[in-house]
Amino acid sequence: MSEPFPEPIPAMPYIVIDDGGDHYLAGSRCDQCGATMLGKRLGCAACGDGALTDVRLNDTGRVRTCTVITRSYPGVPVPFIAAVIAIDGGGVVRGTLHGPIPDDPVAEIGKPVRISIEDTGQRDPNGRAFYAQNFRPMETAA
Numbered sequence: 524m525s526e527p528f529p530e531p532i533p534a535m536p537y538i539v540i541d542d543g544g545d546h547y548l549a550g551s552r553c554d555q556c557g558a559t560m561l562g563k564r565l566g567c568a569a570c571g572d573g574a575l576t577d578v579r580l581n582d583t584g585r586v587r588t589c590t591v592i593t594r595s596y597p598g599v600p601v602p603f604i605a606a607v608i609a610i611d612g613g614g615v616v617r618g619t620l621h622g623p624i625p626d627d628p629v630a631e632i633g634k635p636v637r638i639s640i641e642d643t644g645q646r647d648p649n650g651r652a653f654y655a656q657n658f659r660p661m662e663t664a665a
């Protein structure tokens with residue numbers, strides 16, 4: 524069986540694109556204290572002691588902090604929101620928060636987001652797509 528598209532490339536080492544096409548953030552959980560961190564770690568950042576187990580991180584979180592970027596490299600559309608997300612269940616990750624550009628970015632802090640791994644639109648010389656994490660606001664009211 525042949526693939527209709529070239530295999531995508533994770534833009535960061537903590538992004539997993541498995542054989543089934545599922546995309547997620549990988550992390551490490553400390554067997555001693557339970558701290559959960561983004562990516563594969565050699566030691567626990569919280570207790571410095573425990574052995575670590577590879578885990579799949581959650582696809583939801585909350586905005587820990589963010590800012591509106593109005594200048595960037597040539598070819599990078601602005602404005603956009605650069606955000607740091609506290610992942611539900613543990614781990615912290617940076618990326619782009621999609622949605623309306625807020626007048627006051629501080630008002631975004633604490634809001635829930637959905638984390639997804641998506642095609643960045645950038646390609647390597649062989650046409651393989653780079654995939655990176657993005658965040659989108661979750662509706663909190665019904």
Ligand SMILES: [Zn+2]
Binds near residue numbers: 553554558569571572
């Ligand atoms: Zn620990």
